[in-house]
Amino acid sequence: MNDRQKQIVKAAIPLFLTEGVSVSTARIANAAGVSNGTLFNAFPTKQDLIDAIYRSTKTAMFAAFPAPQGASFGPKLLRKNWDAYLGWARAAPEDHKVMHLLRESGLASAGVKAEINALAAPHGQILVDALEQGTIRGPSVGFISDLIFNQIDLVIEHNLHGTNEELAFDMLCHSIGLVK
Amino acid sequence: MNDRQKQIVKAAIPLFLTEGVSVSTARIANAAGVSNGTLFNAFPTKQDLIDAIYRSTKTAMFAAFPAPQGASFGPKLLRKNWDAYLGWARAAPEDHKVMHLLRESGLASAGVKAEINALAAPHGQILVDALEQGTIRGPSVGFISDLIFNQIDLVIEHNLHGTNEELAFDMLCHSIGLVK
DNA sequence: ATATAGTTAGAGTGATCAGTCAGTCAAGAC
DNA sequence: GTCTTGACTGACTGATCACTCTAACTATAT
Numbered sequence: 001m002n003d004r005q006k007q008i009v010k011a012a013i014p015l016f017l018t019e020g021v022s023v024s025t026a027r028i029a030n031a032a033g034v035s036n037g038t039l040f041n042a043f044p045t046k047q048d049l050i051d052a053i054y055r056s057t058k059t060a061m062f063a064a065f066p067a068p069q070g071a072s073f074g075p076k077l078l079r080k081n082w083d084a085y086l087g088w089a090r091a092a093p094e095d096h097k098v099m100h101l102l103r104e105s106g107l108a109s110a111g112v113k114a115e116i117n118a119l120a121a122p123h124g125q126i127l128v129d130a131l132e133q134g135t136i137r138g139p140s141v142g143f144i145s146d147l148i149f150n151q152i153d154l155v156i157e158h159n160l161h162g163t164n165e166e167l168a169f170d171m172l173c174h175s176i177g178l179v180k
Numbered sequence: 181m182n183d184r185q186k187q188i189v190k191a192a193i194p195l196f197l198t199e200g201v202s203v204s205t206a207r208i209a210n211a212a213g214v215s216n217g218t219l220f221n222a223f224p225t226k227q228d229l230i231d232a233i234y235r236s237t238k239t240a241m242f243a244a245f246p247a248p249q250g251a252s253f254g255p256k257l258l259r260k261n262w263d264a265y266l267g268w269a270r271a272a273p274e275d276h277k278v279m280h281l282l283r284e285s286g287l288a289s290a291g292v293k294a295e296i297n298a299l300a301a302p303h304g305q306i307l308v309d310a311l312e313q314g315t316i317r318g319p320s321v322g323f324i325s326d327l328i329f330n331q332i333d334l335v336i337e338h339n340l341h342g343t344n345e346e347l348a349f350d351m352l353c354h355s356i357g358l359v360k
Numbered sequence: 361a362t363a364t365a366g367t368t369a370g371a372g373t374g375a376t377c378a379g380t381c382a383g384t385c386a387a388g389a390c
Numbered sequence: 391g392t393c394t395t396g397a398c399t400g401a402c403t404g405a406t407c408a409c410t411c412t413a414a415c416t417a418t419a420t
Contacts, residue, residue: 035399105285139344150330164319175355215369
């Protein structure tokens, strides 16, 4: 992404949140301070812009995680990843919200979703090992992974801090059978 | 809702899922086998139609739950409600999906969301009591309630059955500190 | 058979949309 | 100084949108 594209993406994110999924390209171009034509010079179609927003937020999210190589799963690593995701989502709340909006509204294309899934794979491998070794329990790695993200999203949504956040983390540990 | 309205709502649900959030009223009217004008005779605005779909699915969902009066919380009641929600979602998968789509895409109006929240209140009261009495644990009733629904949604999304579904239920019990 | 009331069909309306394109402009190359 | 390049602009376009309007239709009462 070049500067122009970043500028447009940055302006588009709050618009999607405040104006809804059907915000027009004209409004986005206006908010970014560029002309209609420039928007379509940066992104050939509206779908390309939407996918760029999704890719940009997801990539930033994964960048916040500690490197998955060589680490062994346990309460400490889970906590590290918990803090990483929670920290990113609270530092960039609009990015976090729009990431969910674009996925759950079906606006993000299947292609970009598949592309992003590949980024998640190395982090998932840690869970695969932990589940095989009996460190954690659950019906599948995908289920456990979704469970963890859901729990943290709930902490954000309910704005939990301090002991309440600790409790939510403890509940997650108990859920997946992880002894602290 | 009269028969006409039900007919249009029924036709609209699969369209929202297959064509996306921006499906046109013309397509919906066509799928319902009525004219454009008849759709707007049944629902004055597209928003009214969307809200009717949301209200209809949510109401059907709550109707599936056992009556909340007089029941005391415990693993058996949790399981009853688990089965009720899971059963409804699996019997009416499109209703379940569109309910989430309309909420998370921001298409359902704030008004209808507030209206539906009132339906949830009596069921929530059971959790309020259980949390006060220490039967379950969690940072708040809203958090626990969301947690339960999220867990069941995951069971549906990952298509869990038999022992895997049991495991997911057991994980939920451990999470909220409910002894079986 | 006729009157009345309510409903429906579908062409029509103005607004708005994503996307286009001819022309402008500023900055380097020589 | 002039030429070339490439990004930018914004008016424009055809398509599509939510919604309207009226003539035709249906059902019931008398």
